Amino acid sequence: xxxxxxxxxxxxxxxxxxxxxxxxxxxxxxxxxxxxxxxxxxxxxxxxxxxxxxxxxxxxxxxxxxxxxxxxxxxxxx
Amino acid sequence: xxxxxxxxxxxxxxxxxxxxxxxxxxxxxxxxxxxxxxxxxxxxxxxxxxxxxxxxxxxxxxxxxxxxxxxxxxxxxxxxxxxxxxxxxxxxxxxxxxxxxxxxxxxxxxxxxxxxxxxxxxxxxxxxxxxxxxxxxxxxxxxxxxxxxxxxxxxxxxxxxxxxxxxxxxxxxxxxxxxxxxxxxxxxxxxxxxxx
Numbered sequence: 001x002x003x004x005x006x007x008x009x010x011x012x013x014x015x016x017x018x019x020x021x022x023x024x025x026x027x028x029x030x031x032x033x034x035x036x037x038x039x040x041x042x043x044x045x046x047x048x049x050x051x052x053x054x055x056x057x058x059x060x061x062x063x064x065x066x067x068x069x070x071x072x073x074x075x076x077x078x
Numbered sequence: 079x080x081x082x083x084x085x086x087x088x089x090x091x092x093x094x095x096x097x098x099x100x101x102x103x104x105x106x107x108x109x110x111x112x113x114x115x116x117x118x119x120x121x122x123x124x125x126x127x128x129x130x131x132x133x134x135x136x137x138x139x140x141x142x143x144x145x146x147x148x149x150x151x152x153x154x155x156x157x158x159x160x161x162x163x164x165x166x167x168x169x170x171x172x173x174x175x176x177x178x179x180x181x182x183x184x185x186x187x188x189x190x191x192x193x194x195x196x197x198x199x200x201x202x203x204x205x206x207x208x209x210x211x212x213x214x215x216x217x218x219x220x221x222x223x224x225x226x227x228x229x230x231x232x233x234x235x236x237x238x239x240x241x242x243x244x245x246x247x248x249x250x251x252x253x254x255x256x257x258x259x260x261x262x263x264x265x266x267x268x269x270x271x272x273x274x
Contacts, residue, residue, distance in 0.1 A: 004144045004268075008137065011273040024269035031265045039151050039258045046092045049101050056105040063112045067120035 003031045085244040100252040104259050107220075111263055114216070118209050118270065129206050131272040134199065136190055140272045143186050144264060150179035151261045154228075154254045161247040166239055169250075173232045176257065180225040187218055210271050217263055224257045 007027045015023065037043040042053075083095040091098055122128050131137075157172035194200075194207075201211040231250055238246040 001145050001148055004141060004148070007269050007273065008141050011132065011137075011269075017274070021274055024273055025266075028266050028269050032262050035148075035151060035258055035262050035265065039155050039261075040255055048091050048093060048098065052098075052101055052105055056108050060108055060112045063109065063116045064119065067116050067123065070120065 003027055084248065085242070094248055096248055096252050100255050104255065107259060111213075111216075114209070114213055115266075115270075118213070121205050121209060125205060129204075131206075131210075131274060134206070135210070135272050136193065137272050139186055139190050140268055143183050144268050146179050146183050146186070147261045147264050150176050150183070151258050153179065154257045158247070158250050158254050161239075161243070161250055164243070166236075170232065170236075173228060173250075177225055177228050177232060180221055180228070183221055184218065184225075187214070213267055213271065217260070217267060220260045220263070224253070224260050227253045228257065 007024060010023055010027070011020065014020075042049070081095070085094065087094055153172045153175040157169050157176060160166070160168035160172055199207055201208045231246075231253055235249070236246070238249070
């Protein structure tokens with residue numbers, strides 16, 4: 001909850017877009033990690049769950065990378 | 079025939095079937111929202127100009143809703159912890175609070191949407207609003223789904239507690255994992271849509 005207030009407060013500074021995006025997503029990642037680690041008790045989970053999430057993370061990153069590659073004239077999308 | 083491995087863990091996975099099932103489901107949900115986030119990035123980076131969310135959307139209401147949803151995650155954990163301590167009465171209170179907080183979230187969202195429609199802001203207005211309504215609408219459907227499952231465990235589903243408390247506790251844990259995931263998605267939606 002404190003981090004939610006921090007996120008809103010930082011947005012009031014009207015930082016340049018790249019910095020604003022980085023800071024906002026960094027705070028969101030910290031909040032998300034706390035939820036995942038403690039509320040979803042991922043901090044002490046079985047190896048198979050970690051394996052499933054690791055595989056998901058790979059595909060998730062690939063999914064987010066697709067539009068970035070498009071914008072920056074990537075090597076397989078023109 | 080009984081459903082296998084609802085309470086005892088499988089030797090090969092080290093988990094109950096319900097636990098691995100809910101995590102595989104959440105993995106598919108990550109990809110669903112991931113596809114929409116990727117679409118958001120594609121549309122935003124390809125647009126000649128993009129509005130800041132706080133110039134169109136109601137940030138104080140969304141901040142309030144963020145706090146409501148995080149609070150509901152806390153009450154959800156307390157509901158499960160109550161069952162682990164064999165306190166069914168306390169579970170009912172915390173689960174009831176979780177459902178109520180979910181309802182508060184929906185009411186706030188209703189007022190937010192109503193205000194936007196009154197101002198002539200629709201999904202067809204521009205790309206920003208199209209992705210905003212798609213992402214928040216899909217998230218809202220997840221909130222409704224989570225509330226329905228939680229309400230079932232608060233009400234008719236709770237009779238399982240009398241016959242098989244361990245299984246009931248596991249089911250509430252799995253329902254909680256989904257609820258926390260819904261909270262997790264909102265934690266990323268809020269800054270992405272409202273603040274950037």
